[in-house]
Amino acid sequence: MRKRNLLLCMLGCTLMSQAAYQGRVFVDTNRNGQYDKGEKLLKGVCVSDGLHVVKTAADGSFSLPGFERERFIFITTPSGYQTDNKHYIHISDQNRSYDFGVQPLQGYVAPDGSHQYLHIADTEIFNTVNQEDWANEMRDLAANEKVAFMIHTGDICYENGLKNHIKLMNTSNMGCPVFYCLGNHDLVKGKYGEELFESIYGPVYYSFDFGSTHYIVTPMWGGDHAPGFRREDVFRWIEQDLAQQPAGKPIVFFNHDLW
Numbered sequence: 632m633r634k635r636n637l638l639l640c641m642l643g644c645t646l647m648s649q650a651a652y653q654g655r656v657f658v659d660t661n662r663n664g665q666y667d668k669g670e671k672l673l674k675g676v677c678v679s680d681g682l683h684v685v686k687t688a689a690d691g692s693f694s695l696p697g698f699e700r701e702r703f704i705f706i707t708t709p710s711g712y713q714t715d716n717k718h719y720i721h722i723s724d725q726n727r728s729y730d731f732g733v734q735p736l737q738g739y740v741a742p743d744g745s746h747q748y749l750h751i752a753d754t755e756i757f758n759t760v761n762q763e764d765w766a767n768e769m770r771d772l773a774a775n776e777k778v779a780f781m782i783h784t785g786d787i788c789y790e791n792g793l794k795n796h797i798k799l800m801n802t803s804n805m806g807c808p809v810f811y812c813l814g815n816h817d818l819v820k821g822k823y824g825e826e827l828f829e830s831i832y833g834p835v836y837y838s839f840d841f842g843s844t845h846y847i848v849t850p851m852w853g854g855d856h857a858p859g860f861r862r863e864d865v866f867r868w869i870e871q872d873l874a875q876q877p878a879g880k881p882i883v884f885f886n887h888d889l890w
Contacts (some may be wrong), residue, residue: 648699651697652680652704652722652729658712663883673733677707677875680722681834682864684871694857700864702829704729706870708839710744712736713808716801718834739777744843746779747799752887755816756796757789766799773807774785780807785814785887786788786852793817793827810839810846814887815854823859825850834864838872849886 636733656678658671674692677684681701687693695704705719712733718838720729749772756762773781787796802808813835818824825835835850835858847869876882 650694652727652731654678654693654704654731655691656693656706656731657691657748659734662732662734663718666732669675670854673709675732675795676709676730677838677872678704679706679837679868679872680704680838682868682871684868684875686875689860694844698864700861701834703834705834706731706733707837707845707875708733709807710740710842712839712866713738713802715803716809716833718839722879731790736808738779738841740842744825746844747776748841749773749778749781750784751781751785751800753786753788753814754796755788755792756799757785757792759795761784762795762799765823769800770805773805776806781805781809782812782846782848782885783809784812784885786816788814788816789810790819790827791830793819797831808839810848810885812848813889814851814883814888816852817860818851820856824854824856825858825860835860836868838877844881844883846883846885847872849884849890850888852890 656673656676659664660670661667672689674689674691676687678687678695680692680695680698681703682698685693685695691856702722703719704722708714708718713732713736787793800809811832813825813828817828819827821827827833836848838845838847
């Protein structure tokens, strides 16, 4: 009896360690940030703990074993949806359930999956003064060119820039999804270089889909301050992310500088 109880206890601990994080991905119809009965549950959405990548089941659910050096659970935003910059949730010791609500996106993607995007970099708004004009011009350009999304690939920059840039340019005020990438001048003083960036923009590596293409955002290996992630972990995550993609699907990498 003791041996059986011990085995059951060990099995329970093993199952818990293999399913450290659970949740679901759903269409947040009323945009209240939580799942409500009757809202559509999404199958086949990739979810990650920063190392492992899994796809949601038919009921929109997922289960991840956990990764000790990652600070987020995040999804690969599927084509046809947006998250209002909420594709990630900070990992908490008190929380083991992570639900992601997405909203339908009426974007500029052709029936064959082709689309355009607007690529921005090195805006360096550390002085935070008189920045509204160019931000408004970017919004107008995105609308005129009918882009599917905007991507900023880093050097936002320094503490002032990081804190203020998101107010100028985000999914809600640009008229299309906006994604951010880490630059060398976005690694600033803190417990680790990307701490402030993460607190505002989320994980420094992640992916998203638009039309026929899979996009992967990657971090800087170094900058003004040392990062807190390891190259090996990023490469292992990329390997798992790519393993979920069908053969022949176009892949685009975004980075502030060449690896």
